[in-house]
Amino acid sequence: MNASPPNLSAVVFARVLRELASVVGASNVLTTADRLREYADPFTPQPSARSFEASAVVLPATVVEIREVLKLARAYRLALWPVSGGRNFAYGGGAPRLRGSVVLDLKRMNRIIEVDETLAYALVEPGVTYFDLYAHLRERGVKLWVDPAAAGWGSIVGNTLERGFGYTPYGDHAAHQCGMEVMLANGELIRTGMGAIEIGRTWQLYKAGFGPSYDTIFMQSNFGIVTKLGMWLMPRPDAYVIAHVKLPREADLEAAVETLRPLKLDETIRNHAVIEGAIRHAAGQSARRDWYGGKGPLPDSVVDQITARLDIGRWNVHFAIYGERGIVEAQLANAQRAFSRLPGARIELHRYASDAEPVGGAERNMAGIPSLSAFRMLDWVGGTGMHVDFSPICPFTGRDAMRQYSVAKARLAEYGFDYYGGFTAGTRHLHHIVATIFNRDDAKETEAAADLQRVLMSDARSEGYGVYRTHLATMDFAASQYDFNDGALLKMSETIKDALDPDGILAPGKSGIWPRAWRGRRGSV
Ligand code: ADP
Known part of the structure; x- marks a missing residue:
């Protein structure tokens, strides 16, 4: 029934x-x-x-x-x-x-209504996915990049309304949205900002319009049905380099954050760089059972074995620099200098020409190419692998990141789960994304995963942190915080x-x- x-x-x-x-x-x-x-x-x-x-x-x-x-x-x-x-x-x-x-x-409703190459924007309907817009730009030779969410099959409107993010300099989707058409519950159709001018010519160019500005009240809310949305697109750069900094020790998270922040603030690094924990990185290449057959969280000694065997860091900083080749090299030298000061840091670089396409999923996301490789994570636990995310906002300081990481790791361990997470860099904040990966065929594990989310959110709240997004089951709980x-x-x-x-x-x-x-x-x- x-x-x-x-x-x-x-x-x-x-x-x-x-x-x-x-x-x-x-x-x-x-x-x-x-x-x-x-x-x-x-x-x-x-x-x-x-x-x-x-x-x-x-x-x-x-x-x-x-x-x-x-x-x-x-x-x-x-x-x-x-x-x-x-x-x-x-x-x-x-x-x-x-x-x-x-x-x-x-x-x-999946029309790409307009792409303006000169002014670098698109106007799309809700059914348009990252894959769709990417294919549209490629087929027509338009020299603009879309910034895909981790899962490329996502809808541009859906992801942007939920304040999702990607990995290029346009990674903050909500910040790069400009102009909406919204149907209200009473059937009235409105256009926000400059779109309120009939036959407006600047709807996707200037966010505010005249008077109060409303676009963001339709994000993560239930105030209307968004039927069109404008999105700024990134001009395809001349060249780009993708860097992977491998840091050997668990305690290196603090230094990684302290090193990255000034580079983000002065815009040496403009993309949504990521500081990824070893297990999340390893899940792209292997399954848990390849490393450990026991119950409960992976022992630290096993994590060390994984990092050695896969030649990855305990923490892995992924960032990219885009632009004219000479400027890319100068900015890269600056960032390299900063990270090479960290003891034991190793830096791997992949340089690309303007239209070259990286092969690995994570690198493709940094080059504006949608992929579905993020779902490899579900193979980590075996069975019917599922995940639910705890997503607190973290101040961009090493101390806060280390604090959030340590508290979450200990809680996850208490409930029998690995710390499977990482930090995506805004400018003054980090999105700390902690996935609880569980096997839905296992009722006890599923129940533990559900209970754990509230506990993690309470832990965070008691230190003054809140989540930016949460599962249906915890929406009231998050709002009450x-x-x-x-x-x-x-x-x-x-x-x-x-x-x-x-x-x-x-x-x-x-x-x-x-x-x-x-x-x-x-x-x-
Ligand atoms: P995606 O497929 O990109 O993950 P969804 O379509 O699932 O995104 O949308 C995520 C959430 O955003 C939905 O659960 C809903 O609450 C909200 N949402 C999505 N599209 C609209 C829309 N056009 N108007 C209003 N709210 C929307």
Whole structure:
């Protein structure tokens, strides 16, 4: 039996489905268990994934169809869960927060509306993936790079709205977004910023417009359905070099961070450099059972064996420098000088001409080429490998990074997991991404992985850190940690929610924001 909307009887829901089919066509309303499985969260750490089951999926093809779907949803108070591609894995996939919601999948709206090579931007619909835009640019010989998320099949709109990131200098996707078209719950279509000028000519060029600016309120929220999004693209550089700095000791994390920060701040290194732990690095090349057959976390002595055998660091700094060849070499010399001061540091360099393509997945991501190699991580544990991510923001200091790492590593060990993580460098902060990789065939391990996420988040919160993104199961928990002045920020979000969506039809519970009609569900999983 599929889940059904919690506020509708079976008879009424059957009528709703018929009406939805008359809007989008019967083949674009999915109801069979088989089709709904694609939208189930494959990584749900709950022993039962049923908490986040959808009742149906609707796939509109146009803004006009979305408006009709919204009209029905308002009439029946039907909860909709908009997704662009639904591959938000590790945070919920295509599954809704409120069980029985209807997923509104926008993947049929997949036009690349415009690419401007001169002004270096694209305007895309929600169904456009990183692979799609990359292929489009390549086929037409456009000298622009897209910045892919770790998983290249992701939707550009979906990833950007979740504040996902990539690995080139345009790695902060939200920061490189410019201009949106959004349909509100009442069916009104708005364009943000300069797009509010009819036949506007600067929509994708200047973010703010005149008056208040709204793009970011549609990120990680449930205030509207984004139907178009502008993205700045990076001019293809003359040349680039990708560096891998291998640091031998666990304690080297602190020095790695201290060395990287000034290079980021003065823009010697402009890309989203990564400081990756040994196990995450090793997972790209091997499986856990190649190294260790025991239960519990890998002993440090085994990690040392892995680093020696694979010739990698205990910590691995990956960065890239892009531009005119002479400038690349000068900046590289600067960065090399800084890292070579660290005892035992070894630096491997790969130099590329403008249009050369690296072979390995991680290097391809730094060269604006989407890949799916990130999923190798799931082979690390064997069985049905799944992961769920703990993603706290860390100040860009060695002390903080070492602190977050040590606390997380000890907690993971307590629950029987390896520290499988790394730090992606912003300018003043690091995204600390810690994956708990578990075998979903093992009920006890799955339950431990689920419990662990709250414990990790509590540990972080007690030291003043918060997560930037989290799984459906912990959205309320994360939101409750942002508690300044009795949670005034969340109260404001819910005031906005009630004003824009009084019927509470759009993504109830997303990011901990519940519309009035569903507020009693807060905290329920
Ligand atoms: P991806 O496939 O790139 O991982 P998703 O399509 O799964 O991204 O989107 C991630 C999340 O972002 C969704 O769960 C949803 O909450 C939100 N989202 C995605 N697309 C839209 C959209 N067009 N409008 C509003 N919210 C969206």
